[in-house]
Amino acid sequence: MASRTPARPKSPHLFAGFMKLHYAWGPHMLVSILHRATGTVMATVGTVMLVWWLGALAAGADAYATFLDAFTTSAGHLNVVGWIVGVGLSWAFFTHMLNGIRHLVMDAGAAFELKRNKMFSLAVLVGGVLLTVLFWLYQGIK
């Protein structure tokens, strides 16, 4: 038999020995699982929020006041829950949207080169945060 190759590829088990990763985490992996997480959160929490909001609008002023009360202070500003849900859902949307566009580009067969793929994933992560900040800044200054 020929000599054994010293560095044979290993199966991607998460841990070997004490918490050892066989592979390095990269932005493409983060963006991949975030797509699932953001999509699922929007589909559940986001849907309930949208339906509650629309239903309250249709049901009348009292129901709408109950909806607003859950997310705002008596002075009309967002409360803690309002901030968490608002920033959370808007960030989830922008990140999912940008990564969705990345998906469509990759479906066309483009952007699979290691370097470009990494840059694209990083752009999704940074862009998602950036658009969220811009959205809320605009709310603040308009």
Add this chain to the structure above:
Amino acid sequence: MGSGTSIGRVRGLGSAKEGAHHWWRQRVTAGSNLFLMLWFVISMARQPAFDYASVRMWLSSAWVAVPMILLVASVFWHFRLGLQVVIEDYEHDERRVAALLALNFFTVGTAAVAIFAILKVAFGAAA
């Protein structure tokens, strides 16, 4: 059997007789989501106020109610397809069937409430 070429006759005919549809509809609704959700997010950002009267007035315009209904159709269909994949990845056997049924009830139920609410406001029915 049609009379086309042999590849034409078997194309798309896996054992399930279909399969690419789910994937394709996820892409089509991704495209329509992109336009409709961007419209919605920009509308929200530009909303002058979120009190009852202002938001109701906004929603009662046909130029808002119709895109909102399209948004519900597109987004809800998209997440219905998306969550199906998530469920199929993590649930098996009876639990999978139960979860998929629950997903269908959830999607259709919430979509019906959302569309009814939009129409009610748009047609000017009293609260």
